[in-house]
Amino acid sequence: MADNNLRFDGRVVIVTGAGGGLGRSHAIAFGARGASVVVNDLGGSHTGEGASSRAADLVVDEIRAAGGKAVANYDSVLDGDKIVETAMKAFGRVDIVINNAGILKDVSFARMTDQQWNLIFQVHVEGAYKVLKAAWPIFRKQKYGRIINTTSAAGLYGNFGQANYSAAKLALVGLTQTLALEGKKDNIHCNVIAPMAASRMTETVLPPDMLASLKPEMVTPLVEYLCHEDTTENGSIFEVGAGFVGKLRWERTGGHGFPIDKSLMPEHISSEWAKITDFEDGRATHPTSTAESMEGIMANFENVAGEAAARPKVVSADGKVDVEAAKSLTFEPEVFEYSERDVILYNLGIGAGRKDLHLVYENNEAFGAVPTFGVIPSFTAMNSVPFGEILPSFNPMMLLHGEQYLEIIKPFPTHGKLTSTPYVVDILDKGKGCVATIGVKTVDENGDDICINEFTMFIRGAGNFGGKKEGADRGAATAVNQAPSRKPDHIVTEKTSEDQAALYRLSGDWNPLHIDPDMAAVGGFEVPILHGLCSFGVAGKHIFKTYCNNNATSFKNIKVRFAKTVNPGETLETSMWREGNKVLFQVRVVERDAIVISNAAVELQGEALKSAPSAAAAAAPAAAAAAGDFKSAAAFEQIKTGILAMSSADRQAQVKKIKGIFQFDITNDEGKTATYHIDLKNGEGAVGSGPASAKPDVVISVKDSTFVDLASGTANAQKLFMSGAIKVKGQVMLATKLGDVLKANKSKL
Numbered sequence: 001m002a003d004n005n006l007r008f009d010g011r012v013v014i015v016t017g018a019g020g021g022l023g024r025s026h027a028i029a030f031g032a033r034g035a036s037v038v039v040n041d042l043g044g045s046h047t048g049e050g051a052s053s054r055a056a057d058l059v060v061d062e063i064r065a066a067g068g069k070a071v072a073n074y075d076s077v078l079d080g081d082k083i084v085e086t087a088m089k090a091f092g093r094v095d096i097v098i099n100n101a102g103i104l105k106d107v108s109f110a111r112m113t114d115q116q117w118n119l120i121f122q123v124h125v126e127g128a129y130k131v132l133k134a135a136w137p138i139f140r141k142q143k144y145g146r147i148i149n150t151t152s153a154a155g156l157y158g159n160f161g162q163a164n165y166s167a168a169k170l171a172l173v174g175l176t177q178t179l180a181l182e183g184k185k186d187n188i189h190c191n192v193i194a195p196m197a198a199s200r201m202t203e204t205v206l207p208p209d210m211l212a213s214l215k216p217e218m219v220t221p222l223v224e225y226l227c228h229e230d231t232t233e234n235g236s237i238f239e240v241g242a243g244f245v246g247k248l249r250w251e252r253t254g255g256h257g258f259p260i261d262k263s264l265m266p267e268h269i270s271s272e273w274a275k276i277t278d279f280e281d282g283r284a285t286h287p288t289s290t291a292e293s294m295e296g297i298m299a300n301f302e303n304v305a306g307e308a309a310a311r312p313k314v315v316s317a318d319g320k321v322d323v324e325a326a327k328s329l330t331f332e333p334e335v336f337e338y339s340e341r342d343v344i345l346y347n348l349g350i351g352a353g354r355k356d357l358h359l360v361y362e363n364n365e366a367f368g369a370v371p372t373f374g375v376i377p378s379f380t381a382m383n384s385v386p387f388g389e390i391l392p393s394f395n396p397m398m399l400l401h402g403e404q405y406l407e408i409i410k411p412f413p414t415h416g417k418l419t420s421t422p423y424v425v426d427i428l429d430k431g432k433g434c435v436a437t438i439g440v441k442t443v444d445e446n447g448d449d450i451c452i453n454e455f456t457m458f459i460r461g462a463g464n465f466g467g468k469k470e471g472a473d474r475g476a477a478t479a480v481n482q483a484p485s486r487k488p489d490h491i492v493t494e495k496t497s498e499d500q501a502a503l504y505r506l507s508g509d510w511n512p513l514h515i516d517p518d519m520a521a522v523g524g525f526e527v528p529i530l531h532g533l534c535s536f537g538v539a540g541k542h543i544f545k546t547y548c549n550n551n552a553t554s555f556k557n558i559k560v561r562f563a564k565t566v567n568p569g570e571t572l573e574t575s576m577w578r579e580g581n582k583v584l585f586q587v588r589v590v591e592r593d594a595i596v597i598s599n600a601a602v603e604l605q606g607e608a609l610k611s612a613p614s615a616a617a618a619a620a621p622a623a624a625a626a627a628g629d630f631k632s633a634a635a636f637e638q639i640k641t642g643i644l645a646m647s648s649a650d651r652q653a654q655v656k657k658i659k660g661i662f663q664f665d666i667t668n669d670e671g672k673t674a675t676y677h678i679d680l681k682n683g684e685g686a687v688g689s690g691p692a693s694a695k696p697d698v699v700i701s702v703k704d705s706t707f708v709d710l711a712s713g714t715a716n717a718q719k720l721f722m723s724g725a726i727k728v729k730g731q732v733m734l735a736t737k738l739g740d741v742l743k744a745n746k747s748k749l
């Protein structure tokens, strides 16, 4: 026997229609367990006629006699504010509302009058509304409220002679479910019960021997349980009576999706009727929200008949996947036209900021995308892959990005038009999920190859379709890339922003999983998660900075596995190990100590192979920089290697130590030369036109075809030069970078 430990001391309960039957039972039970009770009853008959105070008074007396606290209220539920006022006047608060009052006007639909219809709606629906409307602001303010609405089996299933009552009772289910959603954040819970009990109302529809066993006291305990402060149940429907308590939910068949590009005719419906109505074929689901209810409809958006009909069938009726048929499919190429704005947006989306001018400022000499940008043009190509057709069961909310491989063939221009064509690489059956890899080849306007991507998707719950478990070895794309056990050579830590996913999605991945809490909940996540490709970009940016001097040609390829999800706002820590021409890396979420990117590597090429520092190599120029030894061309080179490899905070600190006079002689195609100098004192200085007044420590001569004649208007030219608007190549880039750092240091420029 359970203890009587579900108490309601200090709580105030309103029970409507509490003069008899269920309401009386609820009121007495709450009174006995410490609650102060407002016993509302108009005192009318079960059909709504008459009014007397007696029914409510008797129940109040009963509660008081047992040592409880109660007051009577004789208002109609249509005056719900007066009932709530009674509670506030008598007890100063309201915690629980039990909408129990109701009447019947049973008559067959053929004979039902408007008045009979309207009256039932008034008492049941409008009455519940009025009481709740008055209590709601109190609940919200105190961040607490418990509501029970009372529906009926007649509402859930219909009942002969009760069209008005059935319709009104089902309205209360809708009211309950919406209030549960709206009240959740303020700790207001709302549930609905369909009781079966002997009462003045059921007397008219049930035989006497059944009524005897249907005591209201067998319903009330569920109401008490649902209204207790420890109960988390919210938005649920229960059937209760004669000692039975059960929860009710919706069930929907797997249904049938018709092609969206063909007109739908009743004959089509007829031909698929068996499937539309089959609850037993293992495809039925139990949607619990509007978002879940829409899943079937959303999945069907990709059901395009014209193209589908022309393609070989990949998934058989029994769910088997013909991978070879999938590989033979060809899909429409997608064009991605972009400008510097898109490059900046992408770089911002992966955490670049105003301090990374070469990533966010189009006029900066070194402006360009982090090489991981290569996933963006190809992402659009995913639009032409009919996932619903090639995967055994596809639900976009259950899709997680599993792995990514990107091979860079040619550096990306900062604007242009790229065309990407997808193809199926493999479809594996991993039991827990289906793992599908889609390749995408991207070419520029000349048809030259720019990059190749392989997107691997893990679709949870779509496995066990009898497919193969292992795919072929595809070199770097499937390399294991085990992180070494030694200490990382480099670690870069970066806190993502709470708005990271909101920003990243603007680069083309509009998946609602990353922005819409309801959709994330359908996928089983507490909050919208960060895009895998966003974390991928953040880590890629760390490697780009650490090993590549931000040189866009230094990534040959990059491969990652998304091992765990990341939430926007978490701190990503990239650990890096240089092994031959690879930088092996992994990413950890610091707050949860969880490895979120594993089995990852960047293969370096070109300059980066020569200059990419191991930990020891990086230390030497940094040490030189720290010692302030900048007065030789060699030391200047060290600045370049050492300082630019540092984090921006360290770099700023080092630049502050720089002393020296730097002179730049820039010659254009016509042989005109302009000279500028920077006199740095502790990292501060201004660009001057003409040769340095004292003997320069370093003279750098540069030829640049895009360099315009700077001989006139030097003050202006000087500004342009420092802003990077004038495009110069080679070492002058470094001067521009120094200029950036100087600006960041609030130099007098």
Ligand SMILES: CCCCCCC[C@@H](O)CC(=O)SCCNC(=O)CCNC(=O)[C@H](O)C(C)(C)COP(=O)(O)OP(=O)(O)OC[C@H]1O[C@@H](n2cnc3c(N)ncnc32)[C@H](O)[C@@H]1OP(=O)(O)O
Pocket: 382, 399, 400, 401, 402, 403, 430, 432, 435, 455, 456, 457, 458, 460, 469, 509, 511, 513, 529, 530, 531, 532, 533, 561, 562, 563, 564, 565, 566
């Ligand atoms: C429509 C356009 C498409 C474009 C795609 C991009 C759309 C984006 O909007 C979507 C996203 O960005 S989602 C966010 C990024 N991704 C993630 O957060 C996924 C994180 N990973 C996980 O949760 C688990 O690894 C998880 C759940 C994936 C697997 O974990 P577990 O279920 O615990 O699996 P486990 O027991 O470890 O392994 C089972 C078998 O699966 C293989 N495997 C594991 N993780 C994998 C992964 N990430 N990718 C590929 N395969 C993976 C394992 O090797 C194992 O195989 P086997 O049994 O053969 O050893």
